[in-house]
Amino acid sequence: xxxxxxxxAGHSAGIGRSARISRQVARMRHTGLPVxxxxxxxxxxxxxxxxxxxxxxxxxxxxxADVVVRPESPRDRREMSGLALAVLNPGVSIxxxxxxxxxxxxxxxxxxxxxxxxxxxxxxxxxKSLIYHAWVTFSATLTGFVIGTVLGILLAVGIVHSRVMDxxxxxxxxxxxxxxxxxIAPMIIVVLYSIGVQGLLPKAIISAYLSFxxxxxxxVKGLRSPDAMQLDLLRTYAxxxxxxxxxxxxxxxxxxxxxxxxxxxxxxxxxxxxGELPTGAVAGLGxxxxxxxxxxxxxxxxxxxxxxxxxxxxAVGVIGVIERAALNRMGLxx
Amino acid sequence: xxxxxxxxxxxxRAAFIAxxxxxxxxxxxxxxxxxxxxxxxxxxxxxxxxxxDTRAARLAVPMLFGVTLLILWEMTVRLFGVPGVILPAPxxxxxxxxxNGPTLWGDFVQTVVxxxxxxxxxxxxxxxxxxxxxxxxxxxxxxxxxxxxxxAALPIVGTAPILVMWFGFDWESKAAVVxxxxxxxxLVNTVAGLADTQPMQRDLMRTYGASxxxxxxxxxxxxxxxxxxxxxxxxxxxxxxxxxxAEFFGSPVQGVGFRISVSVGQLALDMVWAEIVVAALAGSxxxxxxxxxENRVTFWHPSNRG
Numbered sequence: 001x002x003x004x005x006x007x008x009a010g011h012s013a014g015i016g017r018s019a020r021i022s023r024q025v026a027r028m029r030h031t032g033l034p035v036x037x038x039x040x041x042x043x044x045x046x047x048x049x050x051x052x053x054x055x056x057x058x059x060x061x062x063x064x065a066d067v068v069v070r071p072e073s074p075r076d077r078r079e080m081s082g083l084a085l086a087v088l089n090p091g092v093s094i095x096x097x098x099x100x101x102x103x104x105x106x107x108x109x110x111x112x113x114x115x116x117x118x119x120x121x122x123x124x125x126x127x128k129s130l131i132y133h134a135w136v137t138f139s140a141t142l143t144g145f146v147i148g149t150v151l152g153i154l155l156a157v158g159i160v161h162s163r164v165m166d167x168x169x170x171x172x173x174x175x176x177x178x179x180x181x182x183x184i185a186p187m188i189i190v191v192l193y194s195i196g197v198q199g200l201l202p203k204a205i206i207s208a209y210l211s212f213x214x215x216x217x218x219x220v221k222g223l224r225s226p227d228a229m230q231l232d233l234l235r236t237y238a239x240x241x242x243x244x245x246x247x248x249x250x251x252x253x254x255x256x257x258x259x260x261x262x263x264x265x266x267x268x269x270x271x272x273x274x275g276e277l278p279t280g281a282v283a284g285l286g287x288x289x290x291x292x293x294x295x296x297x298x299x300x301x302x303x304x305x306x307x308x309x310x311x312x313x314x315a316v317g318v319i320g321v322i323e324r325a326a327l328n329r330m331g332l333x334x
Numbered sequence: 335x336x337x338x339x340x341x342x343x344x345x346x347r348a349a350f351i352a353x354x355x356x357x358x359x360x361x362x363x364x365x366x367x368x369x370x371x372x373x374x375x376x377x378x379x380x381x382x383x384x385x386x387d388t389r390a391a392r393l394a395v396p397m398l399f400g401v402t403l404l405i406l407w408e409m410t411v412r413l414f415g416v417p418g419v420i421l422p423a424p425x426x427x428x429x430x431x432x433x434n435g436p437t438l439w440g441d442f443v444q445t446v447v448x449x450x451x452x453x454x455x456x457x458x459x460x461x462x463x464x465x466x467x468x469x470x471x472x473x474x475x476x477x478x479x480x481x482x483x484x485x486a487a488l489p490i491v492g493t494a495p496i497l498v499m500w501f502g503f504d505w506e507s508k509a510a511v512v513x514x515x516x517x518x519x520x521l522v523n524t525v526a527g528l529a530d531t532q533p534m535q536r537d538l539m540r541t542y543g544a545s546x547x548x549x550x551x552x553x554x555x556x557x558x559x560x561x562x563x564x565x566x567x568x569x570x571x572x573x574x575x576x577x578x579x580a581e582f583f584g585s586p587v588q589g590v591g592f593r594i595s596v597s598v599g600q601l602a603l604d605m606v607w608a609e610i611v612v613a614a615l616a617g618s619x620x621x622x623x624x625x626x627x628e629n630r631v632t633f634w635h636p637s638n639r640g
Contacts, residue, residue, distance in 0.1 A: 308488070
């Protein structure tokens with residue numbers, strides 16, 4: 001909304017900065033500051049939450065170090081909630097909340113330190129590196145995503161051009177969206193393992209499966225988005241079926257395609273991560289989550305979680321950039 | 335809508351390709367020929383039915399397609415002797431489903447009713463209340479919407495091991511995972527819906543001298559409902575996914591996700607498939623109920639008229 005007023009009426013208009021920069025400044029003021037505030041607030045809440053969450057362990061370690069804590073008997077303490085312990089022993093809980101080895105809730109800086117230590121400080125090829133694990137997961141995600149997208153587009157083209165396929169397959173494709181298909185993941189892994197297929201491919205199949213249906217449904221919608229007027233126009237040009245497809249339907253479907261691609265890549269990543277859970281995979285972000293939960297290495301779980309989040313954000317972001325460029329180029333951007 | 339060719343040309347051509355292929359397959363391997371013959375027959379009947387435009391035909395075509403797939407599955411497993419540890423036949427899955435009724439019901443209650451449904455209710459109510467708050471303050475809205483959109487795209491299911499650690503193995507941790515998974519989806523959709531009124535409509539409310547609550551209840555909430563229900567429908571699937579995947583990280587000796595991972599370990603694939611049927615039925619029913627409520631609530635929306 002502010003973009004329409006900023007260039008001319010903005011504070012900085014005409015004082016040496018270009019209109020574009022002033023627009024960017026206005027946009028920053030519009031969303032940047034609130035977003036920054038929210039993120040800061042979330043971090044503050046996180047730090048605050050660390051105190052009661054980790055209180056039991058803080059007080060325990062303090063008692064072992066012969067610091068006087070209230071209530072004195074460990075049995076009494078065990079029955080109390082973290083919040084009550086933190087209130088009774090504020091000093092100990094606060095000073096010891098952010099430095100524990102295996103906290104119930106690691107502080108943000110602990111996660112950040114772990115992330116830094118496991119990405120920048122070790123070689124990316126070693127199995128201690130999160131980059132290595134992220135790559136293991138991401139390569140499966142990407143393979144599956146490409147397979148699922150290509151098959152999805154092909155099926156959508158078939159559905160749009162064949163009434164039989166439309167009537168018989170599309171209802172199932174829509175119903176399948178309401179089903180938690182991820183439940184099939186462990187079975188796919190084990191069955192493929194038993195016939196000798198392992199490694200990247202089983203995970204990629206799950207990823208492909210999860211990204212397939214969003215692409216089908218979105219592409220069918222997109223290929224059908226040209227209205228009767230546009231189709232009539234092409235008919236008056238005596239355009240053939242394939243001409244209509246390539247000059248009208250396919251370009252018109254691009255916005256829908258990108259919308260489904262963003263959903264698809266996020267679903268693919270979830271598929272690849274879940275695909276690593278059931279077999280006790282040794283590499284990948286899902287394997288890190290599982291190993292962390294077995295050994296109570298909370299910092300490791302949190303750093304794997306953030307790595308997955310960053311990976312998802314990057315993947316969706318890259319598709320967003322391609323989308324903007326493609327739609328700009330095609331003159332489709334609103 | 336569809337651009338199916340109604341001339342006889344392409345269909346004749348298809349028949350000319352299909353028949354020799356069928357004969358060839360039958361000569362090479364009669365089992366393969368039989369399977370292909372059933373497929374061609376099913377497809378041919380469907381192609382005929384698809385040209386009728388009655389309500390019954392519209393329903394019959396996908397049903398027939400599903401049944402054809404099931405028959406093909408059963409035939410393939412039996413004719414080629416596929417071992418049950420790779421792919422059990424539909425009849426075997428059905429038998430397992432019937433034989434393990436009480437177990438499956440227990441798993442259903444544990445995962446769907448206790449885990450997914452309670453988490454769904456808590457998450458939706460919390461997100462809805464928070465959305466009303468966010469909507470009240472423009473600063474919050476501008477700050478939270480990008481963050482919420484970002485969070486909604488993340489693999490939140492990864493929080494499952496943390497929440498299982500915090501809330502224990504029972505359904506509370508599953509409900510917590512579900513809450514975290516659906517919160518931002520419902521929040522973002524509700525906030526977007528509350529913003530979806532036209533200036534004319536808002537001006538009208540102002541000329542009536544409507545208070546904030548009056549205009550919220552009479553104008554903005556009703557017009558937000560299509561968005562809200564969109565979020566609620568997406569959340570049904572997410573809720574089941576969250577509850578099932580959270581059980582992979584630890585659960586009591588009951589639950590859909592628990593049974594799937596245990597049965598996979600025992601190579602009892604008929605049981606795994608039976609659980610998948612349970613999950614699929616629960617997911618479709620859950621979605622269907624929310625969609626039915628949506629139809630009642632948003633009867634005025636263009637997509638529901640005519």
